[in-house]
Amino acid sequence: MIQFRLRIKQRTFLVGGDLLSTALDARAHLYVRVDEAGEAVTLTSRKGAAAFSNVGKLSAGESMVVPLEGLTAVVGATSSPFDTFVDCVIVIV
Numbered sequence: 001m002i003q004f005r006l007r008i009k010q011r012t013f014l015v016g017g018d019l020l021s022t023a024l025d026a027r028a029h030l031y032v033r034v035d036e037a038g039e040a041v042t043l044t045s046r047k048g049a050a051a052f053s054n055v056g057k058l059s060a061g062e063s064m065v066v067p068l069e070g071l072t073a074v075v076g077a078t079s080s081p082f083d084t085f086v087d088c089v090i091v092i093v
Contacts, residue, residue: 002090008041008076009083015090016073021048024068031089032076033063038084046073060084 006012015030034041043055047070055074056064066074068090078084 001092003088005085005087006076007083007085008039008078011075011077014043014074014076014086014088015068016046016071018073020072023047023070023072025092026069027092028068029091029093030066030068030074031063031091032058032066033087034058034060035085035087036061038086039078039080039082041076041078041084041086044075044077045071046075047071 006014032043038060040057040059042057044052045055046052052075055066058064076086
């Protein structure tokens with residue numbers, strides 16, 4: 001289990017990156033929770049060099065599980081001018 005907290009301002013990679021070409025492990029899952037005092041965060045994911053696809057939108061205090069199988073990136077974005085924090089946990093099952 002890997003646990004971390006990220007500050008989201010506009011667009012931030014939660015897992016992976018633009019240059020990552022190797023897909024993530026099929027057994028890994030990303031748990032994301034928006035801070036209680038946070039702004040809404042939109043999650044998107046990408047497989048390989050494909051375009052990003054919408055995963056979902058979370059409001060303050062909400063959480064979601066994203067299976068990482070085959071993904072090369074997961075991004076959190078906010079349209080708010082304010083920063084927001086998300087708590088993340090990567091679990092291998």
